[in-house]
Amino acid sequence: MATNTYAPSPFEHIDFHIKDDHERFRYALLPASSHFWMYMSGGGRFMFFLLFIVSIPAYIAVISTGYDPIWESTKTIFIQLFSWLLGLPLLSxxxxxxxxxxxxxxxxxxxxxxxxxxxxxxxxxxVFDYKNNGEYKKNGTIGELTAPFYEFDAYIATSPDSQGMPMNVLYLAHRYRNIMINFGALLCPGPEVQPACALWDFIQNYMDVSRPLPDLPQYEEYRHLDPTTAEYDRLTGRNPRFWIGMDDATFKQVVREMHQRVANIDTFQRPNLMAAYVTYVD
Known part of the structure; x- marks a missing residue:
């Protein structure tokens, strides 16, 4: 900005209510109107390819059992059926x-x-509260349910998808009050529990001010602003441009190593420190 060479990013002047820096990790979703266009594009593409694949054997079956010439049957099928069956998803x-x-x-x-x-x-x-007795507040106010991080417990909820496959989601639940966070929008539910465990490790590391910020690309520009992180980087001699100066090949290798560490995470082999303070019931 001082040299008049700064080029603002598109829409950076709009507050999307998302913050992820050295002080807070605030999460928000796009509104329903935005999701409408996303579903229209993604859903239309999915349905087009699905119906296209299904229509191939259906077309062959009709042609093989019909009495009209192939060209006439093909023209009739496309005009009366495929123009709607494939045309609407393609248009969407x-x-x-x-x-x-x-x-x-x-x-x-x-x-x-x-x-x-x-x-x-x-x-x-x-947790930001938008509802009053199950209905959205009409006066536009937003409530806040706040509690210390150390009063929350994490757990993984498993539920079946439409094919019966187990889908695992990380939850953060307050120990004494009805305050809960479902991280399914942040980390998509999946059949493996390791990603959820890795997310829990990330959250604990992020909230522990006695430890440096997680060494991830999005935090590199903020590391010098966090006292613990700045001192850690000074003592270890960390390159302040570790991520931004990394070439593409090295970045891909580092990401592969991170994914491997997630796959090998030892969460369920660690000692249960809470066992000395609580009694578990089924």
Missing amino acids: WTIGSIVIKHFPNLWLKPSRGPIWELNRRTGLVT
Whole structure:
């Protein structure tokens, strides 16, 4: 900015209620109007390819059992069936993609507010409350349910998907009050428990001010602003441009190593420190 060479990023002037820095990790989702165009594009593409694959054996079956010439049967099928069966998903895919790629002002908008926040500076966890007795508050106010991080417990909830596969989601639940965070929007549910365990490790490391910030690309620009992290980097001689100066090949190798450490995580082999203080019931 001092040299007048700063080029602002698109939409950086809009507050999307998302913060991820050395002080707080605040999470928000795009509003329903934004998701409409995303579902229109992604859902249309998915349905188009699904119906296209299904239509191939159906077309062959109709042609092989019909009495009309192949060209006449093909023309009739495409006009009466495939033009609607494939045309509507294709149209949805096309319109959604055009809006997302070329008209960001139409679909990219901030939501009403954040969903939850982990504050490293204060040690507090906040869940933003938009409802009153199950209904959205009409006066536009947003409630806040706040408690210290050390009063929360983490657990993994497993539920089946439409095919019966187990889907694991990390939850953070307050020990004494009805305050809960579902991290399913941050980390998509999956059949493996290791990613959820790795997310829990990340959250604990992030909230522990006696330890440096997790060494991830998004925190590199903030490391010198966090006292513990700055002192750690000074003592270890960490390159302040470790991530930003990394070439693509090295970055891919480091990411592969991180994924391998997630796959080999030892969460369930660690000692249960809570066992000395609580009694578990089924």
